[in-house]
Amino acid sequence: MRVIAIGAGGRPQAPRRDTRYEAVLRLALQLHGLNRLILSPPCPTWDKADDVRRGIYRSAGHYCSCGQAACSRRYRVYCPGEGQRISAQADIVRDAQGRLRVQFTLFDKVSARRAHVRRHGTDRSRWPYDPKAKRG
Numbered sequence: 001m002r003v004i005a006i007g008a009g010g011r012p013q014a015p016r017r018d019t020r021y022e023a024v025l026r027l028a029l030q031l032h033g034l035n036r037l038i039l040s041p042p043c044p045t046w047d048k049a050d051d052v053r054r055g056i057y058r059s060a061g062h063y064c065s066c067g068q069a070a071c072s073r074r075y076r077v078y079c080p081g082e083g084q085r086i087s088a089q090a091d092i093v094r095d096a097q098g099r100l101r102v103q104f105t106l107f108d109k110v111s112a113r114r115a116h117v118r119r120h121g122t123d124r125s126r127w128p129y130d131p132k133a134k135r136g
C-alpha cells in the first residue's frame, strides 16, 4: 500500500524518497558485494524489522554508485556516469537465538533484469511479477 501524505494546501504530495539505508547499502556492498545473503543487526520488534526491510528495498531502488543523490530520478534507466544500479530482495527472518533480523541480498539491476527476461521471456503479461512495477 502506498501512503500519500496530504500537503498543507490539501493536495496530495508524492511520497518522500526513502534513502535512509543508502549508507548501509554502500557498506554492505563494500563488505559483502553482490549476490550474497547479508543479515541486519537484530531488530527489537516486528514493526521495526518491517521498516528496515522496506527501507533497504526502497533505498536500493534509488541507489546509484556514482554518488549523485538524484541520479536514479533524473536518469531513470542508465546512469550517465556509468554508476551501478542495484535492486534488493529482503526478508524478515529469525536467527538461532530467535531474534528478528532482516536478511537481504543485493543484485546488479541490469543483470537481474536480464536474468528475469532469460527465465520468463520478454512478454511482460506472462511474468509471475513485474520487477519494474511500483511496490510499497
Ligand SMILES: [Zn+2]
Pocket (backbone or CB within 6 Å): 064, 065, 066, 067, 068, 071, 072, 079, 080, 081, 082, 083, 084
Ligand atoms: Zn549515477
